[in-house]
Every structure is written in C-alpha cells, then in structure tokens.
Amino acid sequence: MTPRVLAALAVADFRERVRRPSYAVVLLAAVGLGYLAAPAAGAHWTIVNAGDHRGVYNSAYVGAVTALAGALWLSAAGFYVVRTAIARDERTGVGQLLAATPLRTPAYLVGKFLSNLLVLGSMAAALAGTALVMQLARGESRALHPVDLVLPFLLFTLPVLALTATAAVLVETIPVLRTGFGNVVWFFVALTGMVAGQSAGAPLGGLGVHVFAASLRDEFAAHGVGVTEVAIGLMYADDPPRAVGFASVDFTAAFAGQRLVAVLLAVAVAAVPALWFGRFDPARSAAPAAPVAPTVTATAPLVSYQMMSKAERRRGRGLLTGETRILAGGISRWWWLGVAALVVAGAAAPTRASGPLLIAAWIWPVLVWSRLGTQAAEAGVEGLLGAYPSPVRRALAQWLAGVALTALVGAGAGVRLATAGELAGWLAGVAFIPALALALGVVSRTHRLFQAVYPPLWYAVLNDVRGLDYMGALPGGPPPVAVAGAAALLVTAALATVAARHARR
Structure with missing residues (x-):
C-alpha cells in the first residue's frame, strides 16, 4: 500500500x-x-x-x-x-x-x-x-x-x-x-x-x-x-x-x-x-475487536424486562428488579467472590482500618457502575426502550440499582463505621457514586467517560486529598450533607436529560 x-x-x-x-x-x-x-x-x-x-x-x-x-x-x-x-x-x-x-x-x-x-x-x-x-x-x-x-x-x-x-x-x-x-x-x-x-x-x-x-x-x-x-x-x-x-x-x-x-x-x-489480530476476517480465528458495550448482549435489557411478570411491571419494585438484573447481568462468579472477600474483610477488620478497606472496596465495581445510563444506547435498544411510558422512572430505578450494588460492596466497612457512629459519610458515598455514574452515562451514552473520570477521583482519596473525599473514608473531609447534595444534583441532571430526550422523540 x-x-x-x-x-x-x-x-x-x-x-x-x-x-x-x-x-x-x-x-x-x-x-x-x-x-x-x-x-x-x-x-x-x-x-x-x-x-x-x-x-x-x-x-x-x-x-x-x-x-x-x-x-x-x-x-x-x-x-x-x-x-x-x-x-x-x-x-x-x-x-x-x-x-x-x-x-x-x-x-x-x-x-x-x-x-x-x-x-x-x-x-x-x-x-x-x-x-x-x-x-x-x-x-x-x-x-x-x-x-x-x-x-x-x-x-x-x-x-x-x-x-x-x-x-x-x-x-x-x-x-x-x-x-x-x-x-x-x-x-x-x-x-x-x-x-x-x-x-x-x-x-x-x-x-x-x-x-x-x-x-x-x-x-x-x-x-x-x-x-x-x-x-x-x-x-x-x-x-x-x-x-x-x-x-x-x-x-x-x-x-x-x-x-x-x-x-x-x-x-x-x-x-x-x-x-495475532485477524482484522475482521472470518477465516482467521484471532479475536476481533470487541464491541463497545461491556459484557452485555444487544438483547439483555429487553430480556430483563420480558422476565418481569405483568404484576411486577405494575409495581415499582418490578422495575427496580429489572434494572438490577440488567446492571448485574453477565458478571462472573469470580467477581462476586471478590465482593464477598471485601465484605468479610471490612466487617472483620478493626474500625481504624475501615477507611482504607472502604477505599479498596469502592474501586472494585468501577466497570459495573459504568453501565449505568449507557447499556440501552450501547446495546442498540435505546429506540425500543424509548417506548417505555416513564423513562424518568426507569432512570431513577437504574440509580437505585446502583445504590444497592454500592451498599453491598461497601457493606463490610459500613458495618464498622456504623458501630463507630460514622455512617453518614458512608451513606452519602453510597448515593454519590451511582449518581455520578448515571449522570456521566446518560450525558455521554458511553461507559468510557465514567471509567476515565472515576479512577482519578478515587486515586485522589487514596492519596489523602480530603477535599475530594466522597466516601467518608478520611477524617476532615467534606460534610456528608454536601456529598449527598452533590448526589442529588447529579441524579436531577440525569433525570432532566432523560426527560428532555424523551420529549424530543
């Protein structure tokens, strides 16, 4: 050439x-x-x-x-x-x-x-x-x-x-x-x-x-x-x-x-x-480039909604159940074993170690969090799911599914912080992380933005930058009400973006 x-x-x-x-x-x-x-x-x-x-x-x-x-x-x-x-x-x-x-x-x-x-x-x-x-x-x-x-x-x-x-x-x-x-x-x-x-x-x-x-x-x-x-x-x-x-x-x-x-x-x-790269030639078995969507098939969101019964769809928890299934879809058992290890270590460690263990726990799900607000677009079913009568409720359910996952992964350290009367910062972090992921995902429609933004933020907390402590892991960090307020603003921005896009359809 x-x-x-x-x-x-x-x-x-x-x-x-x-x-x-x-x-x-x-x-x-x-x-x-x-x-x-x-x-x-x-x-x-x-x-x-x-x-x-x-x-x-x-x-x-x-x-x-x-x-x-x-x-x-x-x-x-x-x-x-x-x-x-x-x-x-x-x-x-x-x-x-x-x-x-x-x-x-x-x-x-x-x-x-x-x-x-x-x-x-x-x-x-x-x-x-x-x-x-x-x-x-x-x-x-x-x-x-x-x-x-x-x-x-x-x-x-x-x-x-x-x-x-x-x-x-x-x-x-x-x-x-x-x-x-x-x-x-x-x-x-x-x-x-x-x-x-x-x-x-x-x-x-x-x-x-x-x-x-x-x-x-x-x-x-x-x-x-x-x-x-x-x-x-x-x-x-x-x-x-x-x-x-x-x-x-x-x-x-x-x-x-x-x-x-x-x-x-x-x-x-x-x-x-x-x-080793096959350049999309089916005659070569070398692995081609992976699609952008992280470990989710194009029909995963639709299948998860189809798995809900009509009675479930009439109840709010059915929507939350569906979004939780979507968020956790395709995760290997080894990943869940890592979650179990983090929870046990956080619960068994002394209270003074709860901060470092919480920091370790809240980097583990970074690839899963990055799915929030992006899976429908990356899987190519955004147009089909756009017919859902309340996209704002669906986006809110995505955030709640992220909150549940965040709380689960950080549960071990959370227990220790609760016994020490320091749970407020942990709760604010549980709300903030999925709010950030949802807002960045909804705006960009790609998982890459959160994956680029979150690790530096996490690394700043790891290096004792207390002004950016969104986890409540460091003494002297921002008050929990400020972190919770930031989470509320991010969720509001995400829901407003979803509502505006739905209104233009």
Whole structure:
C-alpha cells in the first residue's frame, strides 16, 4: 500500500472522529490546561514547582511549560478519545469491508495509529495556540519567537502522544484489555508514566522534564537564584512565585535523537498486533475487536424486562428488579467472590482500618457502575426502550440499582463505621457514586467517560486529598450533607436529560 493511500485512510478516520462530542470536551480541556500553565502573576497555583520562582512568561518558558503539561495530561485523557477506532470499524461493518480489500493488516493498524496521532496532535496544536494567547495576555513579554514556542511541543509532547496512540491500538487488539478493564488499566499505566517519566534516567528521554529542569537551573543560576528540584504538576504555592529571566530550553542533538527513536518505535509497535489480530476476517480465528458495550448482549435489557411478570411491571419494585438484573447481568462468579472477600474483610477488620478497606472496596465495581445510563444506547435498544411510558422512572430505578450494588460492596466497612457512629459519610458515598455514574452515562451514552473520570477521583482519596473525599473514608473531609447534595444534583441532571430526550422523540 502506498503512503498516499495510508495517509488518506488516516485522514478520513480523523475527520470522522473529530465530529464527536468527546473530542470537543477534551479539546476544551486542553485550552483550559493552557490557561493553567501560565497563571496570573498573583496566583498561588503553578504547573512547575521550582521553589519560589518561575520563568518570565515569554515564548520559551510558556511554550516549554505548556508542552510538558500537554505531555503529562493529554496522553492520559486523550487515550479515552482515540481508543475505540477499531471497535467502531467492527460495529459499523467498515472493518468487514476492509477485510475484503487488498489492505494488509499491518497497514490497517498503522493507519489507525496515524489517525490516533492526528487526533491527539490536533489537541496539542490547540494547546500551542493557547500558549501563544496566554503569553500575550499575561503581558510580561510580547516578543514572539515561534521556534521557541513550537519546538517544545515537537520534542516534549509529540513523542509521548505517539506512544499513547500506539497504546490505544494495543489495547484494542489484546483480548484481555479490549473491555472496560483496559480503560482502568490505562489510568494506572499513565499515572506510572507521569511519575517515572520525570526521571532523568527514563527511557528515550521520558517526558523531557530533566532537559527543561537543567535549562531552568542554568538560567536561574545566572540570575543568582538556586533551584534544587523541579517537578511538573498542578500544585499550590503558599506565596506566588516570582518571575526570573528565562531565555530558552537547551535541546541537545542527543535528546532530539531519543525523541525521534520514540516516534519510530511507536510506529513499529503499532504494527506488532498484526501477528495475532485477524482484522475482521472470518477465516482467521484471532479475536476481533470487541464491541463497545461491556459484557452485555444487544438483547439483555429487553430480556430483563420480558422476565418481569405483568404484576411486577405494575409495581415499582418490578422495575427496580429489572434494572438490577440488567446492571448485574453477565458478571462472573469470580467477581462476586471478590465482593464477598471485601465484605468479610471490612466487617472483620478493626474500625481504624475501615477507611482504607472502604477505599479498596469502592474501586472494585468501577466497570459495573459504568453501565449505568449507557447499556440501552450501547446495546442498540435505546429506540425500543424509548417506548417505555416513564423513562424518568426507569432512570431513577437504574440509580437505585446502583445504590444497592454500592451498599453491598461497601457493606463490610459500613458495618464498622456504623458501630463507630460514622455512617453518614458512608451513606452519602453510597448515593454519590451511582449518581455520578448515571449522570456521566446518560450525558455521554458511553461507559468510557465514567471509567476515565472515576479512577482519578478515587486515586485522589487514596492519596489523602480530603477535599475530594466522597466516601467518608478520611477524617476532615467534606460534610456528608454536601456529598449527598452533590448526589442529588447529579441524579436531577440525569433525570432532566432523560426527560428532555424523551420529549424530543
């Protein structure tokens, strides 16, 4: 296949994908990230922790800081936007058509890689444009140097996004990762990369933080300012950092070579799944891409409703029973064995351990929670279920089914908290988690959004960020009434969205 044909396939796929709402959301988030990278002079937050100082907001500093922030966060969030390219081809039948053409599997996979990279690269381009605007808006230096502004995006951001594009191809072609489990795994992989990639010894230059840090130390030393440590991440500073002159990042030929190797390696690895990926060819038994819906068949919602008797349908509990069957459908006995172990451990442990055990318990059902509000759309029966006379009641029953599941998984720790008189926070968490899942599911109609949002929120609680404690697991967290109020707002938003969609039918 000629490069021209390969490029045409990638561009066509890219054009289709940028029309989706998820792309617009991440693109707007990239613009917000550019704003955070260059905060106002009196702001207390910072993207670069270099003690009490920062670089003056010129093209070199704003470009470098924004590019590093993009490498750090666009790779984590952008993955969830690009990871369904192969599954969509199977679902729409395009993959089966391509299987009948002379297109070879390695070329198909590289085309998907290029499409992924175009999507992620367009987000980086929006981030670079935001960096330019922020430099001018802050007004510390109005001299524009395009090379100093753009080069960090080419050497810091682009190689990391290339590896992310390859990771999306791998996740879609490795059987165990094709479901929502791959989304959760990616969060921890990206988190590890964020930490390890800032090391000077990271393979292929990591995120490039050490190169920026070395230049920052040299520049600051020339102004009599000593810097002992440089870290990238959104952090709070007790005092606003003071501006110090910064000329440019010293990019060496060796570092540029490492980044080129990273991009070439990403291209090569993207073609590796051709060894086992069947590319929708029924003559090959290698596993094709999995459909988007997580472990649910297209008729599961209908079957669950059909299982209810007429008497049950006339009673509210029949609807709740049906939604509970839908939510729990297809879950393996091993998963339930894990729930039993969490409940027993929570009930048997001392009260002081109830918080950590509750945190452990309330990550276990993340893939099940993500079904709330999404199964009808992903299973292709939303139109049929739209004839149900009260969709708002059905959505409310979905939330109640999620509440029941959440309470069950956290029951062991809940018992201990109840004996200590600290049950209010637990009850608020029981209401909040399925409310968040339902709201995100109803709005996005895909399980991926919750799978992308919830693990970072859970991880923040794990790391003792008390202001985000929605579980009641940490002392000094938000009052339970605030968490319950947030849950009520989320449920209300979900029900209003369902009612508005039903009214338009």
